[in-house]
Amino acid sequence: xxxxxxRALWRSLVYLALTLPLMPVQALGxxxxxxxxxxxxxxxxxxxxxxxxxxxxxxGEIAPVQPVLFxxxxxxxxxxxxxxxxxxxxxxAKREVAGWPLFGWLAKLQRTxxxxxxRGGVTDERDGVVHRLSEGRNVVLFAEGTSGDGNRIxxxxxxxxxxxxxxxxxxxxxxxxxxxxxxxxxxxPLGRQWRPFVAWYGDMDMAPHLWTAIGLGRLTxxxxxxxxxxxxxxxxxxxxxxxxxxxxxxxxxxANSGRRPASLAPPEAVAANPATNPxxxx
Numbered sequence: 001x002x003x004x005x006x007r008a009l010w011r012s013l014v015y016l017a018l019t020l021p022l023m024p025v026q027a028l029g030x031x032x033x034x035x036x037x038x039x040x041x042x043x044x045x046x047x048x049x050x051x052x053x054x055x056x057x058x059x060g061e062i063a064p065v066q067p068v069l070f071x072x073x074x075x076x077x078x079x080x081x082x083x084x085x086x087x088x089x090x091x092x093a094k095r096e097v098a099g100w101p102l103f104g105w106l107a108k109l110q111r112t113x114x115x116x117x118x119r120g121g122v123t124d125e126r127d128g129v130v131h132r133l134s135e136g137r138n139v140v141l142f143a144e145g146t147s148g149d150g151n152r153i154x155x156x157x158x159x160x161x162x163x164x165x166x167x168x169x170x171x172x173x174x175x176x177x178x179x180x181x182x183x184x185x186x187x188x189p190l191g192r193q194w195r196p197f198v199a200w201y202g203d204m205d206m207a208p209h210l211w212t213a214i215g216l217g218r219l220t221x222x223x224x225x226x227x228x229x230x231x232x233x234x235x236x237x238x239x240x241x242x243x244x245x246x247x248x249x250x251x252x253x254x255a256n257s258g259r260r261p262a263s264l265a266p267p268e269a270v271a272a273n274p275a276t277n278p279x280x281x282x
Contacts, residue, residue, distance in 0.1 A: 002185075002197060008215030014051055015214075018044070019106070026109045038088050038137075041110050045084035053218040056082055060225030063174045067133045068228070069163060071244040072178040073252060074142035075150040075199045077103070077210065079180055082221055084110070089138040092129060092160070111137060115160075126159075130166045133173065140178075143244065150182055150199040151192055153252060156245040161237035164230070172230040177244040179251025184220035189258070222255040 022044060029037040049056055062068070070089065072079070083089060090111040098104045098114045107114075113132055115125040132139055141163075143156040166173050182190055182198045190198070197216060200209050226247040234240040 002194065003212045003215035004217075005211075005215055007217075008211050011051055011214045015048065018047060018051070019102075023105065023109060030109065030111075041084050042088055045081045048081045049085050052078065052081070052214060053216070054078060054082060055218055055220045056085060056223060057220060058086055058223045058225070062087060062225050063176050063228040065171075065174055066138060067136055067168060067173075068138045069129075069133065069173055069175045070138065070140045070178050071143050071156075071175060071248070072140055073153045073180055073248050074144055074147040075180055075182060075201075076147065076213070077200060077206075078198070078213070078219075078221070079142075079147075082180065082223060083140055083178070086223060087138060089140050090132060092139060092141045113139065126163050129160065129163045133163070133166065133168055143241065143248075147199065147201045149201050150195045150252075151256065153245065153249050156241045156248075158238045158241035161241045161244075164237060164240055172232050174228045174230060175240060175244065176228040177226040177247040177251075179222075179224045179226065179248045179255065181222045181252050181255030182219055183222050183255055183258070186217040187220075190219075224251040224255065226251060 022040070026037055026040055028034075029040070070083070070087075072083065080091060090113065091107065092113045092115060093107055095114045095116050097107055097112070100107075111132060113125075113128045115128065129139055129141070141160055143160070144154040145157045146154065148154045161175075164173050164175050182195060184190055185194060198213055198219065200206065200213075229240060229243060231237070231240055234243055
């Protein structure tokens with residue numbers, strides 16, 4: 001059996017034991033404007049990755065300035081924990097997520113920007129993303145608008161790339177593509193036949209899929225930070241979206257085929273400055 005029900009049960013119980021006590025701490029910290037509320041999600045998600053058996057191998061260099069609008073492909077609900085374990089960030093999510101039990105509350109505690117996934121609605125609500133960036137917060141946007149199968153990316157939706165026209169503290173907003181690929185399970189290549197056990201897409205029911213996914217063995221996830229860009233380089237949001245799509249598609253294809261880019265700074269460097277250098281593993 002590819003997934004273990006006993007492993008899923010144990011991980012679920014430990015996850016709840018870790019998560020539930022920290023939720024009021026984060027909520028009170030946000031209400032008080034405490035600085036630890038930015039560091040806590042990074043530490044928490046590194047622990048979650050360890051608990052779930054996610055081995056994160058990061059490569060590339062994170063843009064040295066903040067804030068950054070990260071543009072990533074979307075494969076699994078694990079993506080949130082993985083990216084949050086590498087960089088201090090919040091996310092853009094569809095409005096329905098806000099009403100999900102537990103995960104909706106966690107999204108709010110990480111200052112997620114909720115938007116309507118419809119033409120016009122996304123454009124109307126881009127101001128919420130700009131506001132979060134103006135607070136000095138990094139933001140992750142899953143530009144496909146939904147999750148894919150992990151084998152290839154879906155076309156990027158360019159509407160929210162209009163956010164990149166904003167200036168933050170008098171300088172152009174930095175946009176950085178990021179590719180995520182789930183490549184190995186217990187050291188063996190994951191392959192197309194097994195990737196649906198991790199990737200959540202289409203009309204898959206979340207509860208049974210999640211139960212199977214958390215019962216899997218040790219998953220290797222490759223995260224590559226590609227060359228940052230600005231709107232000024234490309235002139236239009238569609239051109240910028242096209243650049244990000246090509247970079248992410250290339251990174252995903254390379255990782256799935258077993259090509260490994262150079263890794264990032266060692267964990268001790270990350271511990272000193274988690275906002276600018278992702279860890280090589282969790």
